[in-house]
Amino acid sequence: MYAVRHSGTAHFADTSTPGPAASQLGMRRHNLALVLRIVATHTDLSRADVAARTGLTRAAVSSLVDELIAAELVREGPTASSGRAGRPGRTLTLNDSGPAGFGLEIGVGHLGACVVDLRGEVRVWRRVERANAHRDPADVLAALADLATEARTEAESSGLRPLSPMLSAPGLSGPGPAMLTHAPNLGWHDVPIATLWPGPDTPQLENEANLGALAELWTAHAPANFLHVSAEAGIGAALVIDGRLYSGSRGFAGELGHMPVHPDGPHCTCGSRGCLELYANQEAVLHAAGLPEPTATDPVTVLTEHARAGHPGALDAIERAGDALGIALAGAIGLFDPAAVILGGAYAELGAWLLPRIRRQLETRLTVRPFDVQTVTASPLGRRGPILGAALHTIREILRNPAALG
Amino acid sequence: MYAVRHSGTAHFADTSTPGPAASQLGMRRHNLALVLRIVATHTDLSRADVAARTGLTRAAVSSLVDELIAAELVREGPTASSGRAGRPGRTLTLNDSGPAGFGLEIGVGHLGACVVDLRGEVRVWRRVERANAHRDPADVLAALADLATEARTEAESSGLRPLSPMLSAPGLSGPGPAMLTHAPNLGWHDVPIATLWPGPDTPQLENEANLGALAELWTAHAPANFLHVSAEAGIGAALVIDGRLYSGSRGFAGELGHMPVHPDGPHCTCGSRGCLELYANQEAVLHAAGLPEPTATDPVTVLTEHARAGHPGALDAIERAGDALGIALAGAIGLFDPAAVILGGAYAELGAWLLPRIRRQLETRLTVRPFDVQTVTASPLGRRGPILGAALHTIREILRNPAALG
The missing domain is CATH 3.30.420.40 (ATPase, nucleotide binding domain)
Known part of the structure; x- marks a missing residue:
């Protein structure tokens, strides 16, 4: 009946087993994500500023930044206007023409494709009204694959490199990858998306309600x-x-x-x-x-x-x-x-x-x-939420674990 | 409407900022908890077995085990019967006569005190039927403090060292520590437990429903x-x-x-x-x-x-x-x-x-x-859950973060 007002952090025991022993490699991965995250959430930071904020040495930060630049995740721009004494550094920003998030959508009455850059800006937005309910899934997926190809081509012409897409669908997926088991509003059951997908770039499947929620978290x-x-x-x-x-x-x-x-x-x-x-x-x-x-x-x-x-x-x-x-x-x-x-x-x-x-x-x-x-x-996102969530999902994964982009 | 069946681990991005830069100290604390946890959840392990299970070196494990023994959390028993080749090590077990969990309880019709050892075994159990509703909180707390002293004395006579107690109460606490703001079944409002507590060993307050749930998690x-x-x-x-x-x-x-x-x-x-x-x-x-x-x-x-x-x-x-x-x-x-x-x-x-x-x-x-x-x-715990949860809570905190015991 009565829960207790906790003071910020939960103070109850985590009874799960602790993770594996911490290692040097784990530390580097952690610190790589930390540096990328700091670059993503601040403007006008130099390598020295990142070192000051993380407590890492300048040498360590430089090595991590070099790795992020090599992965096309970060760019080094003009001189930072930090106003601090000493030689001003160059500002670090997320690369807006490197890896990009790629969202696809099957709705009851439309198809969609969307590409966002690492900063979360929408760079390509395509939507086609099309009655999909009770249609042959293979036909619908063929039309979506065409739309995806167009969107990818447009993104690449801006220097973006869309990652493997995530597909928002009004249904329940699993247990295998890209199996749409139950999508009553489409009249679809047990549709093997991965098998039917005509292109090379098979999307990962996620439910539209979940993606809509994540879009809120990430953008609003x-x-x-x-x-x-x-x-x-x-x-x-x-x-x-x-x-x-x-x-x-x-x-x-x-x-x-x-x-x-x-x-x-x-x-x-x-x-x-x-x-x-x-x-x-x-x-x-x-x-x-x-x-x-x-x-x-x-x-x-x-x-x-x-x-x-x-x-x-x-x-x-x-x-x-x-x-x-x-x-x-x-x-x-x-x-x-x-x-x-x-x-x-x-x-x-x-x-x-x-x-x-x-x-x-x-x-x-x-x-x-x-x-x-x-x-x-x-x-404020209204019905654009799920496809934005799909596109943002992949880039957020990179921000969380840049080492995985490798 | 449709959530997605995830394959074991959640695959969505954690958008919270990563923690501070990983450090040697953090690694040692992590590994200390890891070793303690492994000792707690296995029988018949030697230092060498722990090293094999964690991937840590034998030297590192030995140093961590020595620290845990010094904190009276772990004991080294007879020779392990691992049946493996090489010199058999001595088995590591949780110490059953060191630090102990200490739970207290105010119910509408009773008071309780309970001490559990590090293994979670109940070592002291006291319960007094007593109508507490609409009584003066100071009187009730005085009676409970007496019961707590008796329980502590009994525990100490078995070599146990009860930690600071946790008090289970049928109400809502906060915002400050040990303030019972709303306990309608006791007829109490805004009772400053910490101020009214007559002894030196002021309990931390927690709601009985939460503690009952934790007792399930920990024992059943x-x-x-x-x-x-x-x-x-x-x-x-x-x-x-x-x-x-x-x-x-x-x-x-x-x-x-x-x-x-x-x-x-x-x-x-x-x-x-x-x-x-x-x-x-x-x-x-x-x-x-x-x-x-x-x-x-x-x-x-x-x-x-x-x-x-x-x-x-x-x-x-x-x-x-x-x-x-x-x-x-x-x-x-x-x-x-x-x-x-x-x-x-x-x-x-x-x-x-x-x-x-x-x-x-x-x-x-x-x-x-x-x-x-x-x-x-x-x-199966029935109405014993909350006080068991209170006593178990403190020892689980130690198992999670043994470095905090100091």
């Missing part, structure tokens, strides 16, 4: 602990803990769509009753609004247009979705105690109408441990 | 990710992630008692409606069973006795509590994807009647990502 200054809730055709949630996506013991964490909101409510297709999806997914909201499922137009655009025009059915339906989300989030926030809740995807676009209802539910229901409802916000 | 071979749900007067939950208690962004994680189970249900004292506590806390179950709140006897004992005798009201009430717990746990398991759910405290004693109902709810409601309901179990 989200706190280290937050809950990301998004909706495309279904409802996706992701828990970020200490700056990392928490995937659960089986990789299933973040299931919010089938949280029982009204346990004696209507039957859900999952077999349970009163699940959040019945009140707050796209189809449910369209149905409650008395609007037909659009075939040509994007359903979220239909909803936002109706809401903006003051359509009473649409407003009612969205607000009821907000109430249901608020009830589910009251439970989730109580359990998880996030520093923020970020609405992504379609929810972000409906934020103006959803947020007041969500916040009212939370104000009423979270009283024992009050929660600042203003920390529930709509993401 | 719980998996690295689990949810612990316990009930004394209130309902307490704790999330253990990767072998560590997850405390949330403000230290409030694990609030399950006010999860909305029937959001349009009866009003709760918290201001919300249909909270789990209204169906599943001790008072609610007694009331639903038509049993008076006992004044002399322990309420859980009253309930178990009635249930065992087939009292229909008691059975109905406990089973309704099980249904409500099952609904709340369906939401919690969906979000958090634990490898197990462990019922502790009073719930453990009522497990025979609660578990079938909880499992039935989970079977019905967790179908998208099926969950093995047999992993929901009652803890």
Whole structure:
């Protein structure tokens, strides 16, 4: 019932076995990442500045910087304006024309490709509207591979070198690499992405809700602990803990769509009753609004247009979705105690109408441990989150462990 | 909606800044903990065996072992029966008469003190039935300090050296050290434990639900990710992630008692409606069973006795509590994807009647990502969990970071 307010760092024992014995090689790898991280998060630093900040010797820093330059991760620019005494050094910056992150996306109604440079800037952005649901996966993947080739060519013409791509898909992957086991909104099951991919550059697969959450973390200054809730055709949630996506013991964490909101409510297709999806997914909201499922137009655009025009059915339906989300989030926030809740995807676009209802539910229901409802916000990334997350993922991996680029 | 099945280790980037530059001192501390951990988790190892397991040189291991022996953490016993060629070494074991963990407990109806040796064996166990609710905190703490002195004396007579104690209390602590801010079942608010403590050995304060969860982790071979749900007067939950208690962004994680189970249900004292506590806390179950709140006897004992005798009201009430717990746990398991759910405290004693109902709810409601309901179990520790967790906590801290013992 009562958790304890910890003073910053968790003070409980880590009962896992410590890692292997520390080694010189491990130290060098650690320090390489440290130097790269410092270069990435500061401007106008010279080698001497990096030495001062890390406590490493100038010689050690120079050797590490040389390695980072050789890997095309870092560039040495003009003289630093540090204003300090002594010979001014040259500024170190992330290389904006070296290795680059590469994201691909399959949506129900579009395909996308995106290249970001090491600084996280979007350099190539391609999106094609295309109905993919219930299409032959091989055809869809062929079209995506073409789009990927175009994006790669464009990136290379700017001197970028896109790494192996990561693919965002609205489904569940595994157990093998690049196997899309369950993507109901596409009507796909057990699609072997790796086998069907026509090009040489087989993408790594990740779920769109997870990638959307990571995009928040990487671009929008989200706190280290937050809950990301998004909706495309279904409802996706992701828990970020200490700056990392928490995937659960089986990789299933973040299931919010089938949280029982009204346990004696209507039957859900999952077999349970009163699940959040019945009140707050796209189809449910369209149905409650008395609007037909659009075939040509994007359903979220239909909803936002109706809401903006003051359509009473649409407003009612969205607000009821907000109430249901608020009830589910009251439970989730109580359990998880996030520093923020970020609405992504379609929810972000409906934020103006959803947020007041969500916040009212939370104000009423979270009283024992009050929660600042203003920390529930709509993401500025909206539906661009997952593909940005896919592209950013690979470069963040490099920043974390540059030795792996080798 | 769909999380991805990860292959063992999380593969997402840690976007937090890397720690300070690795140092020789840090390496030695790391390796000291590594050697201690290996001694703690194996039997019959010699210095040479430890060297083989860690990849450290024999000289390095010997120096580390000498340091651990000097700190009274490790003992060198008879010759190891490793059966390997070469001169057999002497076996290394945790010292069972050196530093010891020391747990204290304030319950609504009792006080407790417990000393465990480095191996986690209970060496001193004292429990005094005593009505503490709405008593003067200074009087209660004076009685507890007396009990603590007796326990310490008994431990010292066996050659043990109890470390500074940790106090388990049914409440919320902080922000300062040893301030019990909110313990409604004791009727206490803002009790400055550190100021009122009459002895020299001021305990560190921790919440009983968290300590109960840690006791499971440390003694009952719980998996690295689990949810612990316990009930004394209130309902307490704790999330253990990767072998560590997850405390949330403000230290409030694990609030399950006010999860909305029937959001349009009866009003709760918290201001919300249909909270789990209204169906599943001790008072609610007694009331639903038509049993008076006992004044002399322990309420859980009253309930178990009635249930065992087939009292229909008691059975109905406990089973309704099980249904409500099952609904709340369906939401919690969906979000958090634990490898197990462990019922502790009073719930453990009522497990025979609660578990079938909880499992039935989970079977019905967790179908998208099926969950093995047999992993929901009652803890064998029952209501002994929190004080064991308190005593074990300090020794686990030492095992994690022996250098801190000084």
